[in-house]
Amino acid sequence: MSAIEGVEVVDHGVLRFLTAGSVDDGKSTLIGRLLYDTKAILADQLAAIARTSLRRGQALDLSLLTDGLVAEREQGITIDVAYRYFATGLRKFIIADAPGHAQYTRNMVTAASTAHLAILLVDVRHGVVMQTRRHATLAHLLGIPHLVVAVNKMDLIGYSADAFAKIVDDFLGFAERSGIADVRFVPISALEGDMIVDRGDNLPWYEGPTLLQILETAEVANMLESAPFRFPVQYVARPKGARRRGYMGRVESGSVALGDVVTVLPRGLATRVTAIRTFEREQTSAALHSAVTLELEDEIDVSRGDMIVHRDQAPSPSRLLDASLCWLDETPLDPGRKYLLRHTTREVRARIDRIDHLWNVTTQQREPAPAALHMNDIGRVSITLAQPVFADRYVENNVTGSFIVIDEATNNTVAAGLMQ
Amino acid sequence: MTEALAASEETRGPERTLRARRAPDADHLGWLESEAIHILREVAGQCRNPALLFSGGKDSLVLLRLAEKAFRPSAFPFPLLHIDTGHNFPEVTDFRDRRAAELGERLIVRSVESSIAAGRVVLRDPAESRNRHQSVTLLDAIAEFGFDACIGGARRDEEKARAKERVFSFRDSFGQWDPKSQRPELWNLYNARVGPGEHVRVFPISNWTELDIWQYIARERLEVPSIYLAHLRPVVRRGTALVPVTELTQPRDGEHVEKLSVRFRTVGDITCTAPVASRATTIEAIIAETAAASITERGATRLDDQTAEAAMELRKKEGYF
Numbered sequence: 258m259s260a261i262e263g264v265e266v267v268d269h270g271v272l273r274f275l276t277a278g279s280v281d282d283g284k285s286t287l288i289g290r291l292l293y294d295t296k297a298i299l300a301d302q303l304a305a306i307a308r309t310s311l312r313r314g315q316a317l318d319l320s321l322l323t324d325g326l327v328a329e330r331e332q333g334i335t336i337d338v339a340y341r342y343f344a345t346g347l348r349k350f351i352i353a354d355a356p357g358h359a360q361y362t363r364n365m366v367t368a369a370s371t372a373h374l375a376i377l378l379v380d381v382r383h384g385v386v387m388q389t390r391r392h393a394t395l396a397h398l399l400g401i402p403h404l405v406v407a408v409n410k411m412d413l414i415g416y417s418a419d420a421f422a423k424i425v426d427d428f429l430g431f432a433e434r435s436g437i438a439d440v441r442f443v444p445i446s447a448l449e450g451d452m453i454v455d456r457g458d459n460l461p462w463y464e465g466p467t468l469l470q471i472l473e474t475a476e477v478a479n480m481l482e483s484a485p486f487r488f489p490v491q492y493v494a495r496p497k498g499a500r501r502r503g504y505m506g507r508v509e510s511g512s513v514a515l516g517d518v519v520t521v522l523p524r525g526l527a528t529r530v531t532a533i534r535t536f537e538r539e540q541t542s543a544a545l546h547s548a549v550t551l552e553l554e555d556e557i558d559v560s561r562g563d564m565i566v567h568r569d570q571a572p573s574p575s576r577l578l579d580a581s582l583c584w585l586d587e588t589p590l591d592p593g594r595k596y597l598l599r600h601t602t603r604e605v606r607a608r609i610d611r612i613d614h615l616w617n618v619t620t621q622q623r624e625p626a627p628a629a630l631h632m633n634d635i636g637r638v639s640i641t642l643a644q645p646v647f648a649d650r651y652v653e654n655n656v657t658g659s660f661i662v663i664d665e666a667t668n669n670t671v672a673a674g675l676m677q
Numbered sequence: 678m679t680e681a682l683a684a685s686e687e688t689r690g691p692e693r694t695l696r697a698r699r700a701p702d703a704d705h706l707g708w709l710e711s712e713a714i715h716i717l718r719e720v721a722g723q724c725r726n727p728a729l730l731f732s733g734g735k736d737s738l739v740l741l742r743l744a745e746k747a748f749r750p751s752a753f754p755f756p757l758l759h760i761d762t763g764h765n766f767p768e769v770t771d772f773r774d775r776r777a778a779e780l781g782e783r784l785i786v787r788s789v790e791s792s793i794a795a796g797r798v799v800l801r802d803p804a805e806s807r808n809r810h811q812s813v814t815l816l817d818a819i820a821e822f823g824f825d826a827c828i829g830g831a832r833r834d835e836e837k838a839r840a841k842e843r844v845f846s847f848r849d850s851f852g853q854w855d856p857k858s859q860r861p862e863l864w865n866l867y868n869a870r871v872g873p874g875e876h877v878r879v880f881p882i883s884n885w886t887e888l889d890i891w892q893y894i895a896r897e898r899l900e901v902p903s904i905y906l907a908h909l910r911p912v913v914r915r916g917t918a919l920v921p922v923t924e925l926t927q928p929r930d931g932e933h934v935e936k937l938s939v940r941f942r943t944v945g946d947i948t949c950t951a952p953v954a955s956r957a958t959t960i961e962a963i964i965a966e967t968a969a970a971s972i973t974e975r976g977a978t979r980l981d982d983q984t985a986e987a988a989m990e991l992r993k994k995e996g997y998f
Contacts, residue, residue: 268703268704268705268706269704270702270703270704270705270707270708271702271705271708271709337841337856337859338841339837339840339841340833340840340841340883340884341833341834341840342833342834342884342886344705344886344888348705349705349708349886349889351884363861366863367861367862367863370863370864371863371864371865477702479702482700491715491718491719491721491722492718492721492722492754494748494751494754495751496750496751497751497752499750503751505718505747505748506718507711507714507715507718535746536745536746536749544700544701545700545701545702546700546701546702546708546711547700547701547711548701548710548711548714548715548718548746548747561722585861599866599868601866602719602722655864656864656865659863659864659866660866661861661863661864661866661868663868663870668847668868668870668871668872669860669868670860670861670862670863670868673861673863
């Protein structure tokens with residue numbers, strides 16, 4: 258909380274959300290509208306887009322605010338996830354703007370991996386289309402807790418309540434079949450600014466919250482708070498003159514308190530937490546996401562890649578993984594090769610033994626396993642590891658349930674994995 | 678804000694438990710700080726020979742505080758590196774030296790001046806901005822010390838070319854950034870692996886905005902170089918910018934020198950950094966002005982970004998920060 262110049266500001270932390278949809282759905286205009294109406298756009302940016310709009314003979318085009326790199330402007334495409342920022346009196350917001358068409362899986366999965374909420378944009382004239390279902394499916398796969406369907410371009414159909422209701426019905430039918438639980442709907446006009454930050458006068462029949470109100474009030478209470486304690490060791494140091502080594506890391510789930518009985522994986526030795534340090538102070542406990550240094554009662558050999566957990570809630574080590582793998586690289590998966598798998602701070606050699614089936618994001622159906630996974634493919638795979646990792650299922654813990662695959666020949670990150 | 682926090686920090690006893698249980702996610706600065714410390718520790722854990730770019734500017738002094746939070750009471754697992762254009766404000770370089778000494782950390786300074794003397798940088802005009810030329814000196818320093826990671830204070834909200842950049846951003850052996858083939862970056866799993874001659878740039882405060890920086894400086898009570906606070910300075914009006922009158926930046930014919938109360942929002946090369954009119958003499962007053970600002974940080978103060986719509990993108994491809 259802060260009191261600047263007498264204005265009380267209540268700080269509810271950060272909400273990360275992604276926006277999915279194509280340029281045609283008015284996604285850039287929506288983001289421009291959010292930034293513009295929350296005063297995140299400043300005069301020089303506005304002047305620049307006003308000049309460009311004028312040159313093109315258009316009215317002020319808010320979509321130009323999210324205009325990206327030279328290569329994109331030349332080719333008229335967006336190639337990557339862009340991050341944008343705004344804040345209201347209640348929250349700081351981080352938008353991951355995922356391009357709709359090209360490489361939508363790769364971009365959606367990247368944006369979704371850190372999002373608390375997804376806004377799916379639907380053009381009211383076209384209704385729920387294949388792309389909407391794909392995006393919703395990926396958001397659901399990545400475990401985003403909240404889904405908001407923003408039905409855009411209401412101005413083009415005379416703000417018809419019936420058209421909105423039809424899309425709500427359509428989507429709810431799909432959501433039910435797909436197991437998607439938390440969905441909210443809001444009719445908007447990004448162009449006119451209706452029901453985004455301001456309610457406007459054109460949608461009197463809609464009594465729900467504006468899009469911004471949804472963003473400001475969405476619950477981010479993290480399932481990780483109540484999950485078992487997981488502390489991947491990032492770095493080990495023994496300060497000059499100190500008696501004990503300190504294990505630096507971040508509480509990635511649950512919490513830890515002084516005196517807790519813990520186990521250090523992979524060796525499985527039990528000991529007690531004797532100190533929880535930060536730069537400022539020694540603490541009696543550390544909550545979710547606290548970046549702390551732990552000290553342990555017994556001088557045991559602990560290094561980066563180890564994980565400190567509560568003894569009675571330890572994950573079992575596994576060398577065989579059953580995972581959903583999203584292939585991200587232009588070079589397809591080669592089942593004959595060995596890859597590096599990074600799970601939390603731990604890196605191990607991995608072999609993808611078998612592709613069990615391919616998952617078609619468009620039809621939400623399983624398909625027979627192909628010989629290899631290509632870029633944007635999602636497959637269910639069986640992986641053998643050279644050393645064990647200490648994994649949880651992704652649906653229970655998206656930190657200890659996720660991993661990336663690195664190609665040692667190029668050092669590229671080639672795939673993202675979710676433990677099943 | 679700062680008073681309330683400082684009071685509870687000094688309290689012992691029951692208050693201590695209360696503070697200890699406060700979750701980082703409870704406010705946005707706590708969230709950002711936790712993310713940044715995690716990133717810095719990943720650099721320490723993954724990289725063989727990293728360096729932290731420290732100029733004395735506000736973003737890099739926030740980085741230093743975050744490094745203290747990540748590694749104290751141990752020494753930093755990296756030296757500090759500054760690329761001195763030779764056109765820096767003396768208040769900032771003095772601050773840089775003093776801060777490094779206070780922290781007891783090693784500071785490496787490499788200068789564009791030496792790159793010019795060695796013929797590595799060729800100026801078309803002796804008075805031109807050396808901002809762009811820093812890239813050569815930086816890449817030479819990276820090669821000289823064999824750094825495999827450079828931690829920098831760039832933020833994604835600064836400029837649109839930065840909006841798509843990764844937290845761990847790969848540079849090839851020419852130091853180039855290729856926006857079209859960046860490594861995917863998911864969850865908080867960062868990939869710092871590089872081959873010989875390659876390196877990564879790491880941006881722990883990618884997700885911070887200018888306002889977040891000032892709020893954090895206030896919360897942490899960080900000292901900043903004096904030129905960030907309002908002071909009287911001779912300037913000329915050039916276009917929409919105020920240009921400071923210095924040895925390097927002389928008034929042009931017909932320009933009228935005025936003494937105005939100004940402050941700098943960014944501090945870079947003297948020849949391309951302009952102050953804004955301001956009466957903010959405290960951090961709290963800067964926060965109030967920033968919250969109400971109507972011009973972006975770089976729009977108001979960086980003459981080098983106004984030369985072309987894609988100026989930053991072009992510089993970055995050449996190895997710029």
